[in-house]
Amino acid sequence: MSAPGSQLRGSITALALLLVAWVFLPAAGRLFTRETFAELQAPSLSLLSRTRDLVLTAEMKASGAAELAAAGRDLARANAALELRVAELESAASENRRLRSMLAAPAFPEFRTLVARVAARESGAWWSSLTIRRGRIDGVRKGCPVVFGDRVVGRVSAVHVNTSEVELVTSPGFRCSAFIEGDDAPEGRRSMVFVEGQSPQPFASPRGRVTYLPYTYSPPAGQPAKVVTTGLGGLYPAGLRIGTLSPGLEDTPGGAYRNGVFTPAADLLSLREVGVLIPTQPQPYEELR
Amino acid sequence: MTPSLGWLVALAASYPWLLAGDLLGDLLAPWHLLVFLPGLLLSTPLLRLRPWQALLFAACLGLAYESRRPLPHGSAAFVLMALAAVLQANRHLLVRRRAHLVAAAANLAACALVVPLASLDHGVVGWGAWLWALPVQAAFAGLLGLVLHPLAGSFQAALLDRAGFPQLAEP
Numbered sequence: 001m002s003a004p005g006s007q008l009r010g011s012i013t014a015l016a017l018l019l020v021a022w023v024f025l026p027a028a029g030r031l032f033t034r035e036t037f038a039e040l041q042a043p044s045l046s047l048l049s050r051t052r053d054l055v056l057t058a059e060m061k062a063s064g065a066a067e068l069a070a071a072g073r074d075l076a077r078a079n080a081a082l083e084l085r086v087a088e089l090e091s092a093a094s095e096n097r098r099l100r101s102m103l104a105a106p107a108f109p110e111f112r113t114l115v116a117r118v119a120a121r122e123s124g125a126w127w128s129s130l131t132i133r134r135g136r137i138d139g140v141r142k143g144c145p146v147v148f149g150d151r152v153v154g155r156v157s158a159v160h161v162n163t164s165e166v167e168l169v170t171s172p173g174f175r176c177s178a179f180i181e182g183d184d185a186p187e188g189r190r191s192m193v194f195v196e197g198q199s200p201q202p203f204a205s206p207r208g209r210v211t212y213l214p215y216t217y218s219p220p221a222g223q224p225a226k227v228v229t230t231g232l233g234g235l236y237p238a239g240l241r242i243g244t245l246s247p248g249l250e251d252t253p254g255g256a257y258r259n260g261v262f263t264p265a266a267d268l269l270s271l272r273e274v275g276v277l278i279p280t281q282p283q284p285y286e287e288l289r
Numbered sequence: 290m291t292p293s294l295g296w297l298v299a300l301a302a303s304y305p306w307l308l309a310g311d312l313l314g315d316l317l318a319p320w321h322l323l324v325f326l327p328g329l330l331l332s333t334p335l336l337r338l339r340p341w342q343a344l345l346f347a348a349c350l351g352l353a354y355e356s357r358r359p360l361p362h363g364s365a366a367f368v369l370m371a372l373a374a375v376l377q378a379n380r381h382l383l384v385r386r387r388a389h390l391v392a393a394a395a396n397l398a399a400c401a402l403v404v405p406l407a408s409l410d411h412g413v414v415g416w417g418a419w420l421w422a423l424p425v426q427a428a429f430a431g432l433l434g435l436v437l438h439p440l441a442g443s444f445q446a447a448l449l450d451r452a453g454f455p456q457l458a459e460p
Contacts, residue, residue: 007340007377007378008377008378010340010341011340011343011344011374011377011378012374014340014341014344014374015344015370015371015374018344018348018370019367022363022366022367025363030362030363031362033352033356033362033363034352034355034356034362035356036356037352037353037355037356038356038357040353040356041307041308041311041353041356041357044308045308045311048308048311048312120311120312120314120315121314121315121318122311122314122315122318122357122358123318123319123321124314124321124322124323124324124325124404124426125321125323125404125407125419125422125423125426126323126358126359126360126404126407126408127358127359127407128318128321129359131357157359165357172418173359198418199418199419199422200321200422201321201418201421201422202320202321202322202421202422202425202426202429203320203321204321206321269318269319270319
């Protein structure tokens with residue numbers, strides 16, 4: 001049996017050797033280990049998520065016939081209204097394309113939507129994220145925007161074979177440009193603001209920060225101002241709702257700008273399904289990476 | 290089973306708890322409470338593994354944990370390895386009645402060390418943000434350690450016993 005002192009020395013030597021090896025280990029090796037463990041966890045997360053889906057399906061199957069008929073009727077009405085809206089939008093899109101080609105303006109990025117189920121979610125001290133059951137084999141790429149209806153959920157931060165991680169709009173690493181509804185400047189001269197996530201605090205509502213609001217800006221009376229995407233940079237299509245600006249703006253130290261806080265438009269931590277917008281052509285943010 | 294594979298069996302015995310932690314994290318996401326378990330999963334296998342195996346086990350546990358988190362590569366692995374080295378050198382603390390307290394303290398310490406490391410890798414998290422969050426998260430990790438260690442420890446011990454890795458004799 002060895003003495004405690006020699007065991008401690010052995011442990012410390014082993015630790016020092018591993019520390020040195022780790023510092024000099026190529027980044028590719030470290031990425032490989034992370035990727036390996038992420039792939040190892042993916043089937044278990046998928047299994048857990050599918051089990052939850054099964055329970056939900058069983059619950060829904062237990063609903064009465066009258067309840068289902070009412071839900072079907074409501075859906076049919078909503079579909080009829082949406083079909084009309086789609087026709088209007090298609091007509092506007094075709095006119096938009098024609099005008100842009102006349103002006104030789106660059107085309108807006110086009111996306112295909114991929115619906116993904118949420119496998120797991122996390123919101124701790126360092127970030128807020130979702131794991132979705134769509135990955136590289138489904139065509140998901142790093143940086144793809146993730147939405148729920150017309151509301152921004154976040155963007156894909158890591159892609160694995162069958163799963164992807166989504167960084168939510170309230171996560172500290174999230175940043176994008178936005179417009180504020182109620183900015184009185186004429187179209188084309190509206191001030192662009194920046195949106196960033198905030199470190200989630202225990203037991204608090206998820207929120208983010210809006211910075212660089214013009215000092216002349218004051219929110220519209222009686223209703224919260226919406227924060228919407230600009231469409232610049234090609235990451236998000238224009239006009240998607242990021243959140244609503246909370247009342248109580250504060251001036252920056254120099255007084256040149258104002259900062260505020262926004263509440264996300266989507267209920268980020270109860271989502272079961274999201275849409276991943278996959279650009280049909282590679283975007284600048286992908287080429288820069 | 291080959292004695293050198295002890296670390297792998299310990300990892301297999303810890304892995305379901307990491308997954309259970311992910312599931313619990315999913316449930317607690319609206320409250321932004323971090324379910325941090327790697328620190329408490331260290332203590333029981335350390336009584337059955339040789340020092341090099343303990344370090345390897347701690348490194349793999351850390352890598353498995355950080356695979357889905359925005360931590361600098363290898364940071365959680367190193368924190369756990371350092372903790373494993375300290376615990377391995379003080380194995381008398383891990384036996385019997387005090388084991389739960391030590392596991393809880395190890396989990397608390399690991400959480401307090403690992404969580405701020407996210408600032409290095411992931412956006413800019415101001416230090417002001419940690420003033421309230423870090424004590425709460427660390428205290429929660431300690432509480433989880435205290436509550437879950439009897440279950441997790443028994444599970445790990447049973448699996449390691451079954452695989453033929455009994456508790457090593459006291460130094």
